[in-house]
Amino acid sequence: SQQGEEDPQALSIQEGENATMNCSYKTSINNLQWYRQNSGRGLVHLILIRSNEREKHSGRLRVTLDTSKKSSSLLITASRAADTASYFCATSKGTNAGKSTFGDGTTLTVKP
Amino acid sequence: DTGVSQDPRHKITKRGQNVTFRCDPISEHNRLYWYRQTLGQGPEFLTYFQNEAQLEKSRLLSDRFSAERPKGSFSTLEIQRTEQGDSAMYLCASSLAPLADQETQYFGPGTRLLVL
Numbered sequence: 001s002q003q004g005e006e007d008p009q010a011l012s013i014q015e016g017e018n019a020t021m022n023c024s025y026k027t028s029i030n031n032l033q034w035y036r037q038n039s040g041r042g043l044v045h046l047i048l049i050r051s052n053e054r055e056k057h058s059g060r061l062r063v064t065l066d067t068s069k070k071s072s073s074l075l076i077t078a079s080r081a082a083d084t085a086s087y088f089c090a091t092s093k094g095t096n097a098g099k100s101t102f103g104d105g106t107t108l109t110v111k112p
Numbered sequence: 113d114t115g116v117s118q119d120p121r122h123k124i125t126k127r128g129q130n131v132t133f134r135c136d137p138i139s140e141h142n143r144l145y146w147y148r149q150t151l152g153q154g155p156e157f158l159t160y161f162q163n164e165a166q167l168e169k170s171r172l173l174s175d176r177f178s179a180e181r182p183k184g185s186f187s188t189l190e191i192q193r194t195e196q197g198d199s200a201m202y203l204c205a206s207s208l209a210p211l212a213d214q215e216t217q218y219f220g221p222g223t224r225l226l227v228l
Contacts, residue, residue, distance in 0.1 A: 041221060045219075048215065
């Protein structure tokens with residue numbers, strides 16, 4: 001079974017609005033990453049947050065991590081139609097753990 | 113830009129045939145990963161290499177699946193006697209781990225397999 005679960009499964013908003021996606025996971029982690037995937041394509045890395053960090057920003061993206069609740073959120077501000085994609089969180093237990101474990105994603109639709 | 117490349121991008125085969133996919137990682141990356149993704153789901157880990165060594169294999173990787181990275185550069189993933197359930201997107205990623213600030217995995221465009 002997957003480590004992470006994203007919520008909601010699907011989100012539809014108007015251009016200019018903010019989009020918030022949540023990710024919950026089950027076991028302790030070393031880091032958590034968010035990826036974007038446009039339909040039928042590979043994954044694009046967005047941001048990495050380590051277990052000792054609580055918040056990170058990158059452009060219009062803001063990621064928070066609450067290790068006590070085993071959850072993370074991705075906020076996209078001032079959304080654009082080009083942000084339409086699926087967003088996945090992926091957790092890793094450490095640099096020597098190798099693999100990342102993905103959730104099933106949130107499908108975001110931004111209407112122009 | 114020399115990102116992760118995968119070949120072929122699409123493959124259609126008949127059940128029972130063997131298929132082989134290739135992945136070329138970012139040149140200086142020592143780790144290479146294979147994932148499988150089915151429609152509507154997130155990628156599932158299959159296996160990963162550090163240089164030539166295959167360090168972990170998922171239980172998802174049945175005996176029909178084999179992966180190699182003979183010279184620590186490109187990798188191949190072979191599926192023998194394909195089944196319709198093997199239809200999926202096969203994703204390759206690479207990274208510079210285990211350096212502490214290099215955990216990010218960079219993904220290729222994927223190979224979409226359809227088994228008829």
